Amino acid sequence: MEIKRRKFKGVLNILSFNRHFYFYGAIVLMLIVMSYLWFSWSTTLFWIIITAFIYGLLMPLIVSAYVYDFSGYYDFNWLNKMNLKDTGTKEILNINAGFDETSFILKYNFPKSNLKVFDFYNSEKHTEPAIIRARKVSLVYPNTQQIKSNAIPLSNKSVDLIFLLSAAHEIRSQEEKIQFLKECRRVCKPDGSVIMVEHLRDFSNFLAFSIGFTHFFSKNTWKKAFSDAGFTTCTEKKFTPFMSIFTFFSKP
Structure with a gap:
């Protein structure tokens, strides 16, 4: 049985298994952008929220890649x-x-x-x-x-x-x-x-x-x-x- 893992298998698994989270997160992010374009609200607050959302979506993938693909865990x-x-x-x-x-x-x-x-x-x-x-x-x-x-x-x-x-x-x-x-x-x-x-x-x-x-x-x-x-x-x-x-x- 081949035990060598494919590159980025860990992070791809996380993305695939939790795709519902990223799907709904992308929808919410799109709604935030649309509301900013349609309504007048603080630019500073908008970028704080956008940064927080992008951080929440990307950081788990970055850490998962580090832990499961580059740290030698497997x-x-x-x-x-x-x-x-x-x-x-x-x-x-x-x-x-x-x-x-x-x-x-x-x-x-x-x-x-x-x-x-x-x-x-x-x-x-x-x-x-x-x-x-x-x-x-x-x-x-x-x-x-x-x-x-x-x-x-x-x-x-x-x-x-x-x-x-x-x-x-x-x-x-x-x-x-x-x-x-x-x-x-x-x-x-x-x-x-x-x-x-x-x-x-x-x-x-x-x-x-x-x-x-x-x-x-x-x-x-x-x-x-x-x-x-x-x-x-x-x-x-x-x-x-x-x-x-x-x-x-x-x-x-």
């Missing part, structure tokens, strides 16, 4: 620096929310390990147009299993490593997040861990996505969810100013 150099062992006895789980761009790359990086892929997408709960469109073009790793977020079909203490790569934020309810993470902890071996990569609801992502940063959750929200699920130790590394790599352990 090269997984950040993962190689973690010095994780690849052995024939290692059990790895990759869980996505209906859009999978990482499983084939993970298998490339862990060729000896046994990789299982689960998808917790729920069409009744996860109704955002972006994720629906993403599912239509998503690669499907062989034997990917559809699961419920509160029921991972694996035995207790059977997994060495769980990956949640830009997926867990699709679980909007805090209680559902906790139940999902409890399942992750249940299937983790005593020395197992969960690696989660996420944008955060912080100042950097506010500058990048404006009001769209509310689609993500704060560091404290995630830490509380993992703590309530029984994880005892957490480390965080920034991958670009806009993404964080969390590693959670179930024992000190």
Whole structure:
């Protein structure tokens, strides 16, 4: 399976999956320009509004291009620096929310390990147009299993490593997040861990996505969810100013 990504694939995905946002944004922008031409109102205010709109439309694309196309995120150099062992006895789980761009790359990086892929997408709960469109073009790793977020079909203490790569934020309810993470902890071996990569609801992502940063959750929200699920130790590394790599352990 070819794992090399096309140039600008990340930003083109963002533009395609969120085209409704840009369509309506362009309409509003056109109406603002027309109202300025038809009615007499402050030129300064007009340019402030126009600048804000253009910023809101373009900045998410610029940041997405940086994060997903130029930062090396999908090269997984950040993962190689973690010095994780690849052995024939290692059990790895990759869980996505209906859009999978990482499983084939993970298998490339862990060729000896046994990789299982689960998808917790729920069409009744996860109704955002972006994720629906993403599912239509998503690669499907062989034997990917559809699961419920509160029921991972694996035995207790059977997994060495769980990956949640830009997926867990699709679980909007805090209680559902906790139940999902409890399942992750249940299937983790005593020395197992969960690696989660996420944008955060912080100042950097506010500058990048404006009001769209509310689609993500704060560091404290995630830490509380993992703590309530029984994880005892957490480390965080920034991958670009806009993404964080969390590693959670179930024992000190």
